[in-house]
Amino acid sequence: MSRPVPVLELDSKDYSDLFPEGEDLQRQIGARRRREGWARIIFLLVLLLTILALATLLYTIINGAFGMTAIVNAVEPEEIVESLGYDPAQVGLADLSQEELVEVLAGAVTNNVGRRLERDQRFFEDRLVFESEATWIEICASPEPPTGCALAPRDQSNILQLVNERVVVPDVVQTWDLVESITDREAIEAEIASADFQERHPGAQPEFRAWLNWQFVTSPQSDVPELAGVRTAILGSLWLMAITVLFAFPVGVAAAIYLEEFAKPNRVNRLIQTNINNLAGVPSIIYGMLGLAILVRALEPLTSGSLFLGEGQGVSENGRTILAAGLTLGLLILPVMIISSQEALRAVPNSLRAAGLALGATKWQTIRKHILPVAMPGILTGSILALARALGETAPLVVVGASTFITVDPTGPFSKFTALPIQIYQWTARPQQEFQNIAAAAILVLLILLLTLNATAVILRNRYSRSKM
C-alpha cells in the first residue's frame, strides 16, 4: 500500500519579499504592541471608574450610617435609675426588672396611652396595669377584641423599648457624618457644649452613634427615627425571597428543560422563545401592574388567603399580601431564570445526551440523571443573580401594595408586609436628617443580606458541582 507522492502545481512567484523584515518588522510589531497598550490602558481606566463609582457609593452609605449626634433626652436614664434607688454608675436602664420598668412607664404616660398600650399587648400575664378587670372582660367579649386579648404578654425588652420611646424620649437634634466625626470630633463636642447650642437645645449631649446596630436590626418600624428598626422589613424580604424562589425556580427550570430538550424548532416554539427573551427586558413596574391586576385583584380570594382560611380569617383583608408580591417578583425574574437555565443546559455536551439515549434510556431519564446534574451549577448561578435582582426590586412592590408603615412581623404568606427596599425608599423620602441616617443603615443591611444570600448559594453550588464530578 504505497502512497504516490502528491504533485502540487505551485505558483513560481516568490511572495516572501512582501513580508516586512528587519527594521520594518520591528516597526510593524511595535505599532501593533502600541495599539495593544492603548486598549489595555482604556480597559484599566474603565475598570477603575467602575471601582471608583462603587467606592463612592459605599463611602456615602457608610458615612451616613455612623457618626456623631447631639442627643436631648426628655428624662435622663440615670435619673430614672436613681429615682428607683439604684446607683446610676452601676445599674443601667436595661438592668431593671419588668415590674420596675412598668412602674416607670405608668408614672410617665397618661392613663389613656397606657390603656391603649395594654390593649395592644398586656404587660403581665396575671394582672392588668391600666385597665380594670371588668372592662377588660367586656372589651374582649366584644365583636372586635383588641390584639391584647390573644397575644402573650410583653417581655422585658419590649417594655424597655416602650420606656425608651415614651419616658426617655431620646431626640437626636443634630447629626454629623462619619468623616466629620472622626476628623473634627473635638470641634463638634465644643459646638454642642457651646452656650448658643445649649440655649437652642437644652441638655444636649454628644454621643457617637452607629445607626446600624443590633437594636436597629431587631426593632420594628417606628415613628421615631432613633427607635426605628428594620426587623419587619428583613422578615418581609426573606418571606418574599422564599415565595419567589419556590415559584420561579421550579417553573423556570421546567420551562427551560422543555424549550431546550423537548421543543421542536418550529415557528410556535421560536415565537415563545423570542417572547421570553423580550420579557426579560420589560420594566419591573409593568410586572407590578400585572401583579396588581391579576394577583391582587382578580385572584384576591387566593392571595388574601380567604380561600384557605375562610372569609375574614386572613391576616390581611385584601390581596396585598406576601404571596401576591412574591409571585409578582417570581414572574419578574422568571424570564431571566429560564434563559440562564437554557444557557446552562445548552452548555452540557451533546455527547452526554447521545450516551444516555444509546443505552436505551428515554430522554427524560437522560435529562434527569445526567444532563440536569451537570447543568445544575450553571442553573444555580443564573438563579442567584436573578434572585439578587428580585431582592432589590422596589417598583413592583410599591404597585402591588407593600405597606410603608407596619410594626407587626409577617407570620405567613398571607400577611401584610414591607420589604427592605420599600423601607429605604420611604425613609429617604423624609426630610429629617435622622431618617437619612437610618436609610443608610438599612441600605447596609440590604447589602449584607444580599451578600449573605449570594455567598450561601455560591457555597451550595460549589459543593454540588464537586460532589457530582
Place this chain on the structure above:
Amino acid sequence: MTNETKIEAVLTNPPEVRRNTIPASVDAAVDVVEAAISTEDMNVYYGDFLAVRDVNLDFARNEITALIGPSGCGKSTVLRSLNRMNDLIPGARVEGVVRFHGTNIYEPEVDPVEVRRRIGMVFQKPNPFPKSIYENVSWGAKINGFKGSKSEMEGLVETALRSAALWDEVKDKLGDSGYSLSGGQQQRLCIARAIATNPDIVLMDEPASALDPIATLRIEELMLDLKNEYSIIIVTHNMQQAARVSDHTAFFNVKLSDVGQRTGYLVEFSSTEQLFTAPKEKDTEDYITGRFG
C-alpha cells in the same frame, strides 16, 4: 347499518391492533436468519440534502463489519441510522427499510428506545457519565428494568468490565468518577457500559480515533474478543484497522450530484480479504492504495 350500530360493533369487537414491536429472538418464520441487521434501499436525508443513497447491506451475525470511505461519504450517517440515533439531528430522515429481527425499525409503531436498547453504540470520543465507574456500567441495566438483586447487579458490572478488559484496572476503585480514567480506559468503560445492557449489536463510530496506538490496539483486541457474543459494526478512517479486525468491509464513496449535493453511496461490499486484495471496483482500489481520500 347506522352509525350507532357501527360504533357499537367497533366497541364490542375492537380491531386487532398489530403491535410491531421487535421480537426478542429471530422468528423461525423470518427466512433471512444470517443477517443481524440489514438495510434495503436506504436513503438518508438531512432536510432536503440527500446524504447517502441506495444503501443495501446485510450485516452478518457475530462478525465485525467495517464501514470505510473518504470524509463526507456518509458512513457515520449509515451507522447512526442503524439504531435511530439520527433521530436526534433535527431534519434527519430515513427512507427505505432497516430490518432488524424481521422488523423495519423505522415503522411508526417501533419505539426508538427499544431499538437502542438492543443496538448499543460506542462513540468517537469517550463519553462516560460524570458518575462513578460502577454507576456508568450499571445505569443502562437499571433503566432497562434489570430484575437482578444487588449482588447480581454487581456480577453484571464485573462481567461487563471483564468483557471490556477493564476489570483488573478498576476493580479497586469502582466508586471513582469515570472521568478519572485515561482516554483509552474511558473508551473501554463506554464499551463495558454498552454491553452491560446485553445488546444484540454494538455500533462503534471510529472508537479508536481519539486514542493513542497502544490504547487503539487494546480496543481492537477487545473487538475481536467481543464478536463471539455480539455483532459489531465499526466505522473507521483507518484502513489498516479495518483490514486487521473486520470480517466484511463496505466501501463508501461520495460523488457530486447534478444538483450540486455531495451524496454518499455504497461502492463495494465484500469480505475484507477480497476487498483489500482483489477489489472489484476501480474506486475501491484507488482508495485503498491511497490514490485519493
